[in-house]
Amino acid sequence: MNRRGFLAAGLASLGAACGAPQVKSDPAPARVSLRDVRRLVAERVDPVAGRCRYVADLGPRQVVQPILFARRGESFDALIENALPQPTTVHFHGLTLPQSQDGAGFDSIAPGERKRVRFEVRNRAGLYWFHPHPHGFTAEQVYAGLAGLLVVTDDEDQALDAALALAPGNRLALAIADVRVENGVIRPYAPGAPDCLHGWLGNRALANGRLDAGWVVAPGWVRLQILNACNARGLLLGFQDRNADGKETLARFHLLGTDGGLLASPRELERVFLHGGERVDIALDVSGRRALQAVSLEFDARHHTQGAAPPHRHPARARYAPLAAEAVCENISELRDGPADGAQIDLFSIRVEGATARVPALPARLCALSEAAPAPDTPTRRVRLDLDERTGFLIDQTPYAIDETGFSVGRGAREVWEIKNSPISMPHPMHVHGFGFRVLRRLGTFGAARRLATESGGRFPTDLGIKDTVLAWPNETLWLALDFALPQEAAFGGPQRYMFHCHNLEHEDGMMMRNITVL
Numbered sequence: 152m153n154r155r156g157f158l159a160a161g162l163a164s165l166g167a168a169c170g171a172p173q174v175k176s177d178p179a180p181a182r183v184s185l186r187d188v189r190r191l192v193a194e195r196v197d198p199v200a201g202r203c204r205y206v207a208d209l210g211p212r213q214v215v216q217p218i219l220f221a222r223r224g225e226s227f228d229a230l231i232e233n234a235l236p237q238p239t240t241v242h243f244h245g246l247t248l249p250q251s252q253d254g255a256g257f258d259s260i261a262p263g264e265r266k267r268v269r270f271e272v273r274n275r276a277g278l279y280w281f282h283p284h285p286h287g288f289t290a291e292q293v294y295a296g297l298a299g300l301l302v303v304t305d306d307e308d309q310a311l312d313a314a315l316a317l318a319p320g321n322r323l324a325l326a327i328a329d330v331r332v333e334n335g336v337i338r339p340y341a342p343g344a345p346d347c348l349h350g351w352l353g354n355r356a357l358a359n360g361r362l363d364a365g366w367v368v369a370p371g372w373v374r375l376q377i378l379n380a381c382n383a384r385g386l387l388l389g390f391q392d393r394n395a396d397g398k399e400t401l402a403r404f405h406l407l408g409t410d411g412g413l414l415a416s417p418r419e420l421e422r423v424f425l426h427g428g429e430r431v432d433i434a435l436d437v438s439g440r441r442a443l444q445a446v447s448l449e450f451d452a453r454h455h456t457q458g459a460a461p462p463h464r465h466p467a468r469a470r471y472a473p474l475a476a477e478a479v480c481e482n483i484s485e486l487r488d489g490p491a492d493g494a495q496i497d498l499f500s501i502r503v504e505g506a507t508a509r510v511p512a513l514p515a516r517l518c519a520l521s522e523a524a525p526a527p528d529t530p531t532r533r534v535r536l537d538l539d540e541r542t543g544f545l546i547d548q549t550p551y552a553i554d555e556t557g558f559s560v561g562r563g564a565r566e567v568w569e570i571k572n573s574p575i576s577m578p579h580p581m582h583v584h585g586f587g588f589r590v591l592r593r594l595g596t597f598g599a600a601r602r603l604a605t606e607s608g609g610r611f612p613t614d615l616g617i618k619d620t621v622l623a624w625p626n627e628t629l630w631l632a633l634d635f636a637l638p639q640e641a642a643f644g645g646p647q648r649y650m651f652h653c654h655n656l657e658h659e660d661g662m663m664m665r666n667i668t669v670l
């Protein structure tokens with residue numbers, strides 16, 4: 152069966168199993184070179200459910216929900232066009248861009264307007280992504296389907312593909328997002344007060360916009376770059392081999408890289424945890440297997456918080472209707488029996504077809520990334536994550552204000568950030584715009600999560616490498632090393648404002664965000 156046939160069979164069997172109408176999924180994305188994009192349009196395709204999409208206009212053709220590809224050093228120069236009924240921006244998560252091109256929401260694009268965005272990709276090869284960031288609308292727009300992948304490559308990255316002898320089709324970039332599916336259709340975004348506290352969770356997962364997505368690969372190494380694009384759900388990723396006798400085993404795999412590209416050397420794992428905004432790059436040898444099911448395995452999600460957060464009443468929202476015909480944070484959704492955060496959920500499947508080939512050994516060394524510790528006199532900045540009964544989750548007890556300075560740091564300054572999450576809290580995936588960082592150490596991790604900590608300093612495998620998003624479990628203290636170096640070019644002249652926020656998108660819209668001003 153070809154790939155299309157496999158997908159169709161997957162959807163048909165779903166319909167048969169549920170006795171429900173077939174689930175509508177978004178179309179499969181196509182690869183687009185970042186350089187070729189002339190216009191990137193954000194548009195709503197379904198005013199009832201509020202589903203939206205990106206369309207890349209390449210001049211001769213248009214591509215819906217593209218996966219963007221770039222070599223390091225290539226440039227983007229395109230018009231971002233807002234065809235949504237709400238303000239929007241396009242933020243390239245993980246890239247180091249000047250404030251004016253960061254799409255962080257300081258100057259959002261009004262409905263019907265366009266903005267020219269130009270930048271050069273300076274970051275390491277790796278999986279990055281783009282999504283809206285207009286304050287107060289981010290969670291709704293990302294849930295609506297506005298999230299795209301940017302795969303950055305370079306010589307080192309391509310040398311690795313060659314060393315793995317990757318068959319065509321054995322390298323995939325995947326965005327996982329959960330959605331609420333009821334009676335075969337994706338429900339609109341309509342979080343109630345508990346959703347504003349815990350985050351908006353779905354009951355099913357989309358992979359690149361598809362429910363029950365599946366890919367056919369050849370025997371040998373498969374390289375998967377995976378993003379957790381969920382609004383609020385953590386994923387404990389594993390690959391189940393579901394044998395005919397009903398026994399399930401987990402296929403071991405190798406962690407090659409994290410948010411900002413390759414690690415110095417791979418790590419062999421059976422499961423890996425990634426929260427909202429985090430990425431992993433993994434290699435999996437599928438020789439001798441017929442099919443694998445990627446799942447999020449059950450875990451203790453540690454929501455140590457009761458009650459509800461106040462609805463998000465952004466002044467900006469008053470002037471615009473929701474994308475779907477339901478008010479945001481006002482209606483309590485009827486879907487209360489879906490899988491909670493930490494419940495097992497299917498993500499996508501892999502079918503192995505073709506003749507077995509020779510499988511080369513995984514290189515012991517992937518790149519030259521040094522793990523140098525910061526100098527002992529590096530100043531420490533203390534950051535506290537707390538829950539305020541009336542306001543919700545806050546950074547340093549301060550609700551976000553778009554025009555605040557927030558933290559001021561010197562250009563080129565090196566700092567250690569000590570981030571302490573309250574014991575009465577939730578996991579918060581904390582994200583810094585524009586700057587990669589290193590995770591130095593963790594303290595206070597609870598037992599179940601500590602068992603996943605395989606690295607020195609109580610760190611998780613996903614703490615390795617260059618990070619832009621890091622998970623803080625309740626009661627944990629994390630130490631990060633940041634380097635606020637910015638290039639000298641005119642585009643970065645003058646003070647530059649970036650953001651530091653929780654990537655649980657309901658928390659982000661709920662004011663768990665601060666500005667970072669680089670002077």
Ligand code: C2O
Nearest residue numbers: 244284428582650
């Ligand atoms: Cu992916 Cu400020 O976000």
Ligand code: CU
Nearest residue numbers: 243244245584
């Ligand atoms: Cu970002």
Ligand code: CU
Nearest residue numbers: 579653655658
């Ligand atoms: Cu959070």
